[in-house]
Amino acid sequence: MDAIILQILNGLDKGSAYALIALGLTLIFGTLGVVNFAHGALFMIGAFCAVTLSRILNFSFETIDPTKTDFLGNPAKIKTTYVEHWFGADFGATIIDWAVPLAILFSIPIMILFGFIVERGLIKHFYKRPHADQILVTYGLAIVLQEIIKAFYGANPIPTPAPDVFKGSFDFGTLLGFEPNAIIYPYWRLVYFAFSALIISGVFAFLRFTTFGMVVRAGMADRETVGLLGLNIDKRFTFMFGLAAAVAGVAGVMYAPINSPNYHMGMDFLVLSFVVVVVGGMGSLPGAVLAGFLLGILESFASMNEVKSLIPGIDQIIIYVVAIIILLTRPRGLMGRKGVMED
Amino acid sequence: MSNSNFTRRGVIKSGAIAGAGVALPTIFTASSAAAYTNEPTGGSVTFGFNVPQTGPYADEGADELRAYELAVEHLNGNGDGGMMNTFSSKSLKGNGILGNKVEFVTGDTQTKSDAARASAKSMIEKDGAIMITGGSSSGVAVAVQGLCQEAGVIFMAGLTHSNDTTGKDKKANGFRHFFNAYMSAAALAPVLSKLYGNDRKAYHLTADYTWGWTQEESIKAASEALGWETINAVKTPLAQTDFSSYIAPVLNSGADVLVLNHYGGNMVNSLTNAVQFGLREKVVNGKNFEIVVPLFSRLMARGAGENIKGILGSTNWHWSLQDEGSKAFVKSFGTKYGFPPSQAAHTVYCQTLLYADAAERAGTFNPCGIGEALEGFEFDGLGNGKTLYRADDHQCFKDVLVVRGKENPTSEFDILEVVEVTPAEQVTYAPDHPMFAGGALGNCNPGA
Numbered sequence: 102m103d104a105i106i107l108q109i110l111n112g113l114d115k116g117s118a119y120a121l122i123a124l125g126l127t128l129i130f131g132t133l134g135v136v137n138f139a140h141g142a143l144f145m146i147g148a149f150c151a152v153t154l155s156r157i158l159n160f161s162f163e164t165i166d167p168t169k170t171d172f173l174g175n176p177a178k179i180k181t182t183y184v185e186h187w188f189g190a191d192f193g194a195t196i197i198d199w200a201v202p203l204a205i206l207f208s209i210p211i212m213i214l215f216g217f218i219v220e221r222g223l224i225k226h227f228y229k230r231p232h233a234d235q236i237l238v239t240y241g242l243a244i245v246l247q248e249i250i251k252a253f254y255g256a257n258p259i260p261t262p263a264p265d266v267f268k269g270s271f272d273f274g275t276l277l278g279f280e281p282n283a284i285i286y287p288y289w290r291l292v293y294f295a296f297s298a299l300i301i302s303g304v305f306a307f308l309r310f311t312t313f314g315m316v317v318r319a320g321m322a323d324r325e326t327v328g329l330l331g332l333n334i335d336k337r338f339t340f341m342f343g344l345a346a347a348v349a350g351v352a353g354v355m356y357a358p359i360n361s362p363n364y365h366m367g368m369d370f371l372v373l374s375f376v377v378v379v380v381g382g383m384g385s386l387p388g389a390v391l392a393g394f395l396l397g398i399l400e401s402f403a404s405m406n407e408v409k410s411l412i413p414g415i416d417q418i419i420i421y422v423v424a425i426i427i428l429l430t431r432p433r434g435l436m437g438r439k440g441v442m443e444d
Numbered sequence: 445m446s447n448s449n450f451t452r453r454g455v456i457k458s459g460a461i462a463g464a465g466v467a468l469p470t471i472f473t474a475s476s477a478a479a480y481t482n483e484p485t486g487g488s489v490t491f492g493f494n495v496p497q498t499g500p501y502a503d504e505g506a507d508e509l510r511a512y513e514l515a516v517e518h519l520n521g522n523g524d525g526g527m528m529n530t531f532s533s534k535s536l537k538g539n540g541i542l543g544n545k546v547e548f549v550t551g552d553t554q555t556k557s558d559a560a561r562a563s564a565k566s567m568i569e570k571d572g573a574i575m576i577t578g579g580s581s582s583g584v585a586v587a588v589q590g591l592c593q594e595a596g597v598i599f600m601a602g603l604t605h606s607n608d609t610t611g612k613d614k615k616a617n618g619f620r621h622f623f624n625a626y627m628s629a630a631a632l633a634p635v636l637s638k639l640y641g642n643d644r645k646a647y648h649l650t651a652d653y654t655w656g657w658t659q660e661e662s663i664k665a666a667s668e669a670l671g672w673e674t675i676n677a678v679k680t681p682l683a684q685t686d687f688s689s690y691i692a693p694v695l696n697s698g699a700d701v702l703v704l705n706h707y708g709g710n711m712v713n714s715l716t717n718a719v720q721f722g723l724r725e726k727v728v729n730g731k732n733f734e735i736v737v738p739l740f741s742r743l744m745a746r747g748a749g750e751n752i753k754g755i756l757g758s759t760n761w762h763w764s765l766q767d768e769g770s771k772a773f774v775k776s777f778g779t780k781y782g783f784p785p786s787q788a789a790h791t792v793y794c795q796t797l798l799y800a801d802a803a804e805r806a807g808t809f810n811p812c813g814i815g816e817a818l819e820g821f822e823f824d825g826l827g828n829g830k831t832l833y834r835a836d837d838h839q840c841f842k843d844v845l846v847v848r849g850k851e852n853p854t855s856e857f858d859i860l861e862v863v864e865v866t867p868a869e870q871v872t873y874a875p876d877h878p879m880f881a882g883g884a885l886g887n888c889n890p891g892a
Binding site: 270286404416 | 498499500501502503676678681683685686688689690692693695696709712713716717720721722725726743744746747748749750751763764774775778779783784854855857858
């Protein structure tokens with residue numbers, strides 16, 4: 102039982118990442134009609150926003166300490182960060198420690214701006230082109246972006262820890278009557294789940310309860326009619342691209358302490374996220390979220406030794422097997438809309 | 445009536461003599477120009493450095509290239525000479541090799557076997573590389589070693605740790621300085637016994653490819669010989685990034701040791717996930733839960749940040765060693781680049797010097813001559829103590845370092861501390877050991 106609860110928690114956690122990326126993909130597809138293969142790269146760039154802010158906060162000056170030596174036997178250069186120098190050692194260290202949560206604020210304007218530039222500079226030229234062209238150009242963009250990141254940050258993963266207060270694990274077992282340490286779950290992963298729930302709710306609330314969101318939803322349903330009403334739907338859709346980029350970006354920022362960011366992390370999520378979108382139903386935001394959590398939980402269960410002993414290798418194919426079954430039984434996905442990607 | 449001077453016998457004789465006369469220059473030319481593949485002719489000799497310049501191991505590849513450039517600099521008589529000054533063999537004089545200036549070309553393996561073979565082939569056929577060296581993956585090493593065997597050039601392997609490279613996939617033209625999975629396990633076992641005891645239950649997570657399999661096989665055999673019980677050994681996909689669903693079952697498995705047979709990004713992520721799940725703080729079976737990473741790389745370990753602290757593993761070489769060879773290499777590399785070299789840099793630097801020295805001693809670049817000079821060659825002064833290039837399998841036998849993530853690092857490079865230097869005798873195995881069985885060196889191929 103404890104193993105099942107643990108895997109449900111794992112699934113919710115994985116599902117959070119899938120859902121956040123798939124939500125952004127669906128937003129872009131639903132509004133602009135573009136299949137954006139660069140979306141994983143936006144997630145990766147978000148994670149590197151956290152790395153960048155961490156590095157900015159760690160900018161330092163050097164002083165020579167004659168009592169110590171470096172690896173060559175020369176007097177050691179001691180680094181002191183400007184933040185600690187300006188704000189005092191304790192407060193400065195706290196600011197540096199909180200680099201990842203602070204990076205959320207840092208990343209949102211960067212990602213929105215980046216989204217605008219990509220949409221205006223590249224993607225808008227492919228609106229009327231076939232989906233195959235869109236996939237090719239956005240996939241190319243993803244590769245270019247990851248190579249740029251690699252050129253600046255190297256190929257190795259870069260540790261980007263969570264604040265000290267979130268280190269360690271929460272003992273769920275004792276809450277549920279199990280022995281201590283039977284069901285423990287890292288604090289930061291719980292934070293990630295709560296954060297993604299907040300972001301997903303925020304996006305839904307924005308689309309549901311604001312006039313802007315109403316116009317966007319109307320545009321997603323019938324772009325032409327909204328245009329005939331004299332509303333500039335293109336401008337709103339461009340903003341939605343920026344919003345989708347920001348959602349992917351903050352998802353990446355918060356993911357940085359879970360797995361050290363590397364230039365390839367976007368690609369690792371991209372294919373799975375597309376499966377999530379297809380299973381959820383092309384263009385369906387609730388479908389993307391539902392499928393994200395569903396596939397995340399199924400993937401976690403498939404990794405259990407008991408399951409793998411019954412069906413070896415199931416952990417590597419479960420998502421695709423489920424996708425095939427769902428598409429055979431519900432060709433539009435779980436919550437797909439009629440007419441989307443069916444022309 | 446006509447009277448001809450031609451007879452049947454005469455025609456055959458004349459034809460044979462004429463044919464031999466016509467053929468003689470060709471045979472002569474062929475033998476002189478192609479005694480072996482890419483024989484140097486113009487006062488210089490070209491090495492092919494085949495390293496990952498893109499892909500997940502690009503940073504290791506970059507460090508390998510730095511070391512190669514340093515080695516070439518030293519061979520050509522520039523710089524401070526590095527480990528040429530401490531090398532027990534004194535054949536190298538800093539005037540190139542056999543009077544030829546050393547030049548090099550580079551290729552990008554991308555850590556993909558097909559790309560690595562293509563770049564090696566290009567360097568041999570287009571650039572005239574006399575020797576291919578490098579790499580940061582066993583799959584690549586085995587693939588390129590096979591190609592070099594066919595092409596008739598020597599392959600001096602870079603970072604490759606699978607038993608298979610000098611086991612079932614060994615080749616007469618291939619040589620490995622780096623240690624292997626069996627040696628890691630043999631070096632770690634006594635330390636594991638001393639620090640964690642002989643009554644332990646181990647859970648293995650293993651990268652699902654050739655290196656992971658041989659690493660798991662080796663460490664399982666070594667730990668079970670101590671009396672440890674293997675609770676489970678789970679293969680994980682090479683492309684896996686989040687290991688939480690593989691770590692979760694460890695929590696209640698009854699295991700008190702987790703062995704991560706992972707390397708590179710896999711290792712960084714699985715170790716980070718394991719620490720996040722509080723495994724280091726757990727007490728199981730009345731003992732502190734421990735994590736072991738059989739193969740450490742300092743460059744990679746950096747990615748795991750603080751999670752590496754206190755974790756045991758093994759490494760081929762470490763910059764903090766205080767023997768004269770290591771000090772000379774660290775000084776030379778550190779002065780040129782501003783940071784200490786990695787184990788990948790060290791092994792490829794050694795391989796370059798060893799090849800050059802073998803050519804000098806053999807008096808030829810012929811792969812068969814160089815092979816003979818390397819087989820059974822004993823040397824010292826290259827940072828690993830006394831070392832033997834065993835003739836039976838072309839594997840170097842030397843001391844192995846058991847290391848641990850440092851609790852209080854003094855710099856960004858000060859990540860690992862050496863716990864034990866396991867002597868070469870303890871990690872030596874018979875050439876026909878079952879873990880290395882199934883292949884044969886075959887004969888050296890000079891090509892051409």
